[in-house]
Amino acid sequence: MATLHHLVLPPQLLSGHGPPPLLRLSRRPRPLLHLLPRATAATTGTAAAVSTPSDAALQNFRRWISSQGADTGAASPTVVPEGLGLVAARNLPRGEVVAEVPKKLWMDADAVAASDIGRACRSGGDLRPWVSVSLLILREAARGGDSLWAPYLAILPRQTDSTIFWSEEELLEIQGTQLLSTTMGVKEYVQSEFDNVEAKIIGPNKDLFPDTITFDDFLWAFGILRSRVFPELRGDKLALIPFADLINHSADITSKQSCWEIQGKGFLGRDVVFSLRTPMEVKSGEQVYVQYDLDKSNAELALDYGFTETNSTRDSYTLTLEISESDPFYGDKLDIAELNGMGETAYFDVVLGESLPPQMITYLRLLCLGGTDAFLLEALFRNKVWGFLELPVSRDNEESICQVIQTACKSALTAYHTTIEEDEELLKREDLQSRHQIAVEVRAGEKKVLQQINDIFKEREQELDDLEYYQERRLKDLGFLGDNGDIIFWES
Numbered sequence: 001m002a003t004l005h006h007l008v009l010p011p012q013l014l015s016g017h018g019p020p021p022l023l024r025l026s027r028r029p030r031p032l033l034h035l036l037p038r039a040t041a042a043t044t045g046t047a048a049a050v051s052t053p054s055d056a057a058l059q060n061f062r063r064w065i066s067s068q069g070a071d072t073g074a075a076s077p078t079v080v081p082e083g084l085g086l087v088a089a090r091n092l093p094r095g096e097v098v099a100e101v102p103k104k105l106w107m108d109a110d111a112v113a114a115s116d117i118g119r120a121c122r123s124g125g126d127l128r129p130w131v132s133v134s135l136l137i138l139r140e141a142a143r144g145g146d147s148l149w150a151p152y153l154a155i156l157p158r159q160t161d162s163t164i165f166w167s168e169e170e171l172l173e174i175q176g177t178q179l180l181s182t183t184m185g186v187k188e189y190v191q192s193e194f195d196n197v198e199a200k201i202i203g204p205n206k207d208l209f210p211d212t213i214t215f216d217d218f219l220w221a222f223g224i225l226r227s228r229v230f231p232e233l234r235g236d237k238l239a240l241i242p243f244a245d246l247i248n249h250s251a252d253i254t255s256k257q258s259c260w261e262i263q264g265k266g267f268l269g270r271d272v273v274f275s276l277r278t279p280m281e282v283k284s285g286e287q288v289y290v291q292y293d294l295d296k297s298n299a300e301l302a303l304d305y306g307f308t309e310t311n312s313t314r315d316s317y318t319l320t321l322e323i324s325e326s327d328p329f330y331g332d333k334l335d336i337a338e339l340n341g342m343g344e345t346a347y348f349d350v351v352l353g354e355s356l357p358p359q360m361i362t363y364l365r366l367l368c369l370g371g372t373d374a375f376l377l378e379a380l381f382r383n384k385v386w387g388f389l390e391l392p393v394s395r396d397n398e399e400s401i402c403q404v405i406q407t408a409c410k411s412a413l414t415a416y417h418t419t420i421e422e423d424e425e426l427l428k429r430e431d432l433q434s435r436h437q438i439a440v441e442v443r444a445g446e447k448k449v450l451q452q453i454n455d456i457f458k459e460r461e462q463e464l465d466d467l468e469y470y471q472e473r474r475l476k477d478l479g480f481l482g483d484n485g486d487i488i489f490w491e492s
């Protein structure tokens with residue numbers, strides 16, 4: 001039987017009245033974040049309610065970046081509605097270099113290796129690049145003014161509106177969403193990585209990490225990387241690039257062309273720089289923007305960066321389909337799925353206003369195959385069955401995929417605590433706080449996609465009598481069935 005997962009709120013978020021907390025006698029560790037002085041003023045209004053650095057910190061950062069050999073004359077870090085951003089210091093034609101940041105300023109694996117935590121990170125075994133760069137950020141923050149990066153660390157935000165930083169109360173606004181489940185999954189993953197580095201690196205190296213590093217500190221570093229690393233610089237290439245990472249996102253930029261490159265400069269090209277270019281012409285005094293990622297859904301934007309777009313192509317829902325182990329044909333179905341590049345579980349991202357992903361219906365037909373259609377699962381058909389499943393197999397099979405999906409969509413829709421109409425009313429309000437707005441946009445988007453999927457299969461259910469099924473196609477192929485559906489006998 002096909003199963004389609006919808007995601008439920010973890011019990012601790014369903015009620016504000018859990019069991020009384022256990023009394024702990026240990027001192028609550030003081031988070032390292034107090035060492036990070038991104039300052040005071042909070043921007044309000046339609047944009048994110050983010051804190052912005054003091055004038056002094058910003059001036060200090062500007063002085064530092066140019067004194068370190070970065071070429072940043074084309075744009076200036078400035079307070080903008082999105083927090084900090086880069087504002088053009090002169091008219092910039094499309095493709096003009098906005099900044100060149102030398103490698104010695106990047107916070108990346110090489111910087112970790114060259115730093116005083118390099119040896120500890122190496123001895124910690126196979127640390128993921130983001131984990132070791134996070135430790136570098138935290139270590140450098142703890143070194144205060146002694147750190148090369150102190151002026152940069154001082155202007156980093158303490159938080160973004162990413163859902164990883166939301167309170168339990170704020171998370172209640174995304175009850176029932178896939179975003180909630182992903183957020184909780186990411187936090188659990190970060191927690192397990194934290195437990196590992198705490199045991200292997202932080203604990204045994206008190207000389208390097210004399211201040212307590214809490215999970216919140218580590219989550220902050222993770223959030224900084226997640227929101228500021230250019231998407232193509234992930235994995236081993238992961239690097240935080242001061243100054244270049246101040247560039248904000250605009251939905252108006254739809255070019256797929258990359259806005260940056262890594263270049264060799266100077267004698268024999270030995271001086272490696274990160275070169276950021278403007279994807280659009282920008283007038284002096286205007287903010288330079290880029291497109292962070294055209295393929296991310298609103299839920300992904302909310303999780304990674306803490307904002308969403310009103311563009312409906314960002315609304316999506318991931319259907320998870322799986323061949324149940326209790327299915328009497330489990331082995332055969334799995335074999336067929338694997339032969340066709342799929343597995344026991346398949347994920348399909350359905351986007352609002354777009355047709356269903358290729359192979360979704362084929363996979364669904366496989367999941368629901370049974371009864372008198374089960375002969376198609378026999379070894380004899382193994383190499384052809386996927387092709388057969390691309391078209392309707394039988395009325396029973398097609399009816400059951402329609403019902404499975406409609407039941408699953410309806411069940412997923414009941415997990416949300418508001419209707420699409422209620423969400424749309426809320427979105428008309430101008431006083432919505434940024435996190436509330438993100439929550440409403442994501443949950444409304446998910447529900448619209450679920451509704452769309454439900455409607456597609458409801459409509460299909462009405463058409464079951466008009467579809468052509470495997471047996472008819474087969475008879476036609478063999479020349480036994482006329483176009484109007486009558487059986488052709490040799491005698492006639």
Ligand SMILES: C[S@@+](CC[C@H](N)C(=O)[O-])C[C@H]1O[C@@H](n2cnc3c(N)ncnc32)[C@H](O)[C@@H]1O
Nearest residue numbers: 082083084160227228245246247248249305307
């Ligand atoms: C790469 S940083 C850009 C610099 C950042 N604004 C700062 O103050 O340091 C990405 C973060 O900027 C903010 N941001 C960027 N583009 C935005 C947008 N279009 N709307 C709202 N916030 C945005 C989000 O907080 C995001 O996580």
